[in-house]
Amino acid sequence: MAQLSDDCFAFSGPLLPLADMERLIAERIVPVGDIETLSLRNARGRVTAADVMAPVDLPPFDNSAVDGYAVRHANLSADADTRLTVAGRLQAGARAEMTLVPGQAIRIFTGAAMPAGADTVFMQEDVTLDGADVIVPKGLGVGANRRLAGEDVPAGRLVLPAGTVLEAQHIALLAALGLTEIAVRRRLKVAIFSTGDEVVEPGSTRGAAAIYDANRYLLSALLERLGAVVTDLGILADEPAELARALAKAAAWHDLVITSGGVSTGEADHVRGAVERIGSLVFWRVAIKPGRPVAMGVIRAAPRKDRAAHAGAAFVGLPGNPVAVFVTFVRVVKPLLLRLGGALPQRLMPLPVRAAFAYKKKKDRREYVRVALRVAADGEIEAVKHPQDGAGILTSLTETDGLLEFSEDVTTISPGDRVGCLSYAALMG
Numbered sequence: 502m503a504q505l506s507d508d509c510f511a512f513s514g515p516l517l518p519l520a521d522m523e524r525l526i527a528e529r530i531v532p533v534g535d536i537e538t539l540s541l542r543n544a545r546g547r548v549t550a551a552d553v554m555a556p557v558d559l560p561p562f563d564n565s566a567v568d569g570y571a572v573r574h575a576n577l578s579a580d581a582d583t584r585l586t587v588a589g590r591l592q593a594g595a596r597a598e599m600t601l602v603p604g605q606a607i608r609i610f611t612g613a614a615m616p617a618g619a620d621t622v623f624m625q626e627d628v629t630l631d632g633a634d635v636i637v638p639k640g641l642g643v644g645a646n647r648r649l650a651g652e653d654v655p656a657g658r659l660v661l662p663a664g665t666v667l668e669a670q671h672i673a674l675l676a677a678l679g680l681t682e683i684a685v686r687r688r689l690k691v692a693i694f695s696t697g698d699e700v701v702e703p704g705s706t707r708g709a710a711a712i713y714d715a716n717r718y719l720l721s722a723l724l725e726r727l728g729a730v731v732t733d734l735g736i737l738a739d740e741p742a743e744l745a746r747a748l749a750k751a752a753a754w755h756d757l758v759i760t761s762g763g764v765s766t767g768e769a770d771h772v773r774g775a776v777e778r779i780g781s782l783v784f785w786r787v788a789i790k791p792g793r794p795v796a797m798g799v800i801r802a803a804p805r806k807d808r809a810a811h812a813g814a815a816f817v818g819l820p821g822n823p824v825a826v827f828v829t830f831v832r833v834v835k836p837l838l839l840r841l842g843g844a845l846p847q848r849l850m851p852l853p854v855r856a857a858f859a860y861k862k863k864k865d866r867r868e869y870v871r872v873a874l875r876v877a878a879d880g881e882i883e884a885v886k887h888p889q890d891g892a893g894i895l896t897s898l899t900e901t902d903g904l905l906e907f908s909e910d911v912t913t914i915s916p917g918d919r920v921g922c923l924s925y926a927a928l929m930g
Contacts, residue, residue, distance in 0.1 A: 516788040518909065519832065519867045522797075523846075526836050530815075532843035533756060535687040541676055544667050546728040547685035548844045553661040555678055558651035562597075563615040566646045570606040570628055570635050571619035574643040584636050591616060606635050615647060622646035654678070664845035666728075686843040692732045692751040692814075693720045696762040696772055697821060698739050715823050715895065716761040723830050726929055727838055744775035746803075752780075752814035753802035756841055759834065762821035772818050776800060780813060788909065790868045791892040792829035794820050797837070815841065822892035828869050828904070831928040849928070851906055851921025857883040860914040862907055869904040871897045872922060884922055904928065 536550040565571060570587070577583045585606040589599045593612035601607060601618035609615075609622060621643055629636040654660055660678070661671055667683070675683060695714045703713045717733055724731045732755065737747055751758045760772050776782045776798055785796035796818035817834050819826045839846060854874060862868045872884040884905055887897040903924040907914065914920065 530840040549665045550684040555654045559654040565609045569624045571609045574621040689729045690755045691729045691757045692755040694760045695736045741771045745778045749803040752800040757815045761819045792825040795829045825892040854882045854884045856918045858886040868907045871901040874902045
């Protein structure tokens, strides 16, 4: 299970800056230690457990990059066309047993191994055929259209560092190097709850003062997108003792427990107290909007018959409003998940766009504004703010393309300012 210490997020200020939170996660969280070996076909989305070194050169031999004619460049005329006799033919996959001698060319096809003595390939459309001869033009540089052994990856080079989240392109590279399996860290086990007496399951009878629970469905989809194994433990009532029991039980079987709702300062917000009864809530407010009341800590596990001792699990308590849940997940929970799973930190690269609105914010707080993107009359990409700011407005996520990220030192945005947009695909992927 996840290795955490009670002081791993120790922070004395009232609001934890987002950058400090990310730094503490990187410094203090220990990834899960369990490792398994998978076939490449089953490895997409998993995290490499060790550095991967190239066992062979890629490509493994010099070969032609085009269909054409392989020649010895030293035998070509520098100031006139050169006539050469076509002495053979090499297709991809054929053994390159031919040796090129002066005055000869070899008909060669893309991917075929270069014959001995050849160092340059003319594209077939650039030459003239004359019976058994080929006439090649002057001016082509030595080594043109030849792919060298190891020019992509030389044997022994690091190709994938430990912590790489494997996607299709990584798996293709491993296969090209002849590998069939890869050591990866196991999937993270994450339990999710919703809290609140006003929250009911979709499809059930809804009272006049109740709302359907969207947060567990949102969290489950986000977690599964990141490769976690999710246990949905339903909706818990706002009752401190029941909350504490459920959290401790979940901590015995999971690496991370996530709740939504109940971490604010209201009299009916009992999650904070429940966590403090069975663990440590090491911070509970982050300088971020929306989503300031987000908590992180450690939960001691309830005893398990099949295990003598288990320290427990990490805990994250998210706000109750679904937009705040989304923002705090992608900017607070995701870095924690990556670290717990042994993945390298993700570097977010905002897309520069032009603001099409004015905006003011408080200093010393990171803010995220939901925007739709459009192409303006002058061809520039513009960000248009959603008309509703509320953290409970789910359509503000479905009708927009991403979030503008305003740093702590920014207080005013004017129309025409260059701003950074984080797409939802980048944030969730």
